[in-house]
Amino acid sequence: MKYRFFLLIAAFLVPASVPAAGGSDIKLDHYEYSFRNKTSLQNGARLFVNYCLSCHSAHFMRYNRMAEDLGISEQVVRENMIFDDRKIADPMTVTLKREDGEAWFGIAPPDLTLIGKLRDPDWLYTFLRSFYKDDSTVSGWNNSVFPNVAMPHVLWTRQGIQKPIYTTSVDDVGRETTKISGFELVREGTLTREEFDHAMEDLTNFLYYMAEPKREDRIRWGVWTMFFLFFFATLAWFLKREYWRDVD
Ligand code: HEC
Structure with missing residues (x-):
């Protein structure tokens, strides 16, 4: 009985989103989300439907709920954010079939509605900016935050192409470890570094909003x-x- 009581207390104390698992000791860049910043959320939503919704669904979010929360008119959503015969009250599903996703990428792209519960804003923000060219992987891309990720760098035309900078350190017992300490841009994208970072802040804000739209009220x-x-x-x-x- 006592044991169950402590378990209950512990459940309240454990934070809702757990920092990234995966064994990487990469330093995450900080991003302070704000659901009050509607311009940022609107831009994040625009990026999400244009670049992510082709592979990832957001099953638990409906277009009209997003429109209402973000202050976007339903007409704008209908004309600029829905690209097929879906209705405004439909959930943000994806036409990509699970089997096709598995066949193409080796793993089906996960639904992203609740990704903000699994990953915190710092992780998402750093992940989206840490893709680099790697010819040893199937997609030709890799990610320092999520090593060997099956997702290709879908925003490479915007960010440009990055090459990792490695540093080697030696620990107390003389063991050498090499890890990625930064990136060098080897091909320019259509956005400057600041513009791309800013766009990823907005996309992170939107992903985090989707996981719990009423978070700030709560x-x-x-x-x-x-x-x-x-x-x-x-x-x-x-x-x-x-x-x-x-x-x-
Ligand atoms: C071409 C298909 C494709 C597109 C487009 C795409 N992704 Fe992915 N994404 C994937 C696949 C496949 C995975 C699974 C990776 C794995 O587990 O190795 C993934 C994984 C992820 C993850 C990690 C989920 C986890 O397990 O923690 C995040 C976050 C993510 N995608 C965000 C995005 C965002 C944001 C966009 C839009 C900018 C996007 N993806 C566009 C294919 C895609």
Whole structure:
């Protein structure tokens, strides 16, 4: 019984998104999400439907919900974000069949609605900017945050082509380890580095929003609820002291 109680407490204390697994000790760049920044979310949504929705679905998000949350008119969504006969109230599914995804990439591209629960914004932001050319992989691309990822670098025309810079370090017992410490741009893309980073911030913001659209409201209500409980607990304690004064 006691054990179950501690398990319950632990469940509340464990953060909702766990940092990247995978054994890589790569340093992640920080990105501070903001769901209040509607311009950023709108740009992220535009990038998502244009570059990601061809392989990845976002099953649990409907076009009209996204339109309402992000302040995009339904007409704009219908004309610029839906490319087939889907309706505005339909979920953001993908026409790519699972078997085809497995056959082409070796693994079907996962649904991305809840990716923000699995990966935090720092991971997503760094991942999207860490693709590099690698002729030893099937797709010809690799990623320093997700080694041997089956996903090709779909935004390479925008970012350009990166080559990794390796550094070798020697530990206390003389063991040498080589790891990627940065990138060098070997071919320019259509965007400058700052523009590309900015676009990836917006895309990360949108991915994180999809995983929990009401996240900021939940945190705000949580703080108010704690404040409310603390206030009334204090009041109850004074009241109890008052009632029991004569008895004691
Ligand atoms: C050509 C198909 C294709 C496109 C387009 C594509 N992806 Fe992927 N993506 C994949 C595949 C395949 C995987 C699975 C990789 C693996 O597990 O090795 C993947 C994996 C991912 C992951 C990692 C999921 C995890 O397991 O943590 C993220 C995040 C992701 N994609 C984001 C995006 C975003 C954002 C876009 C749009 C810019 C995009 N992808 C476009 C094929 C694609």
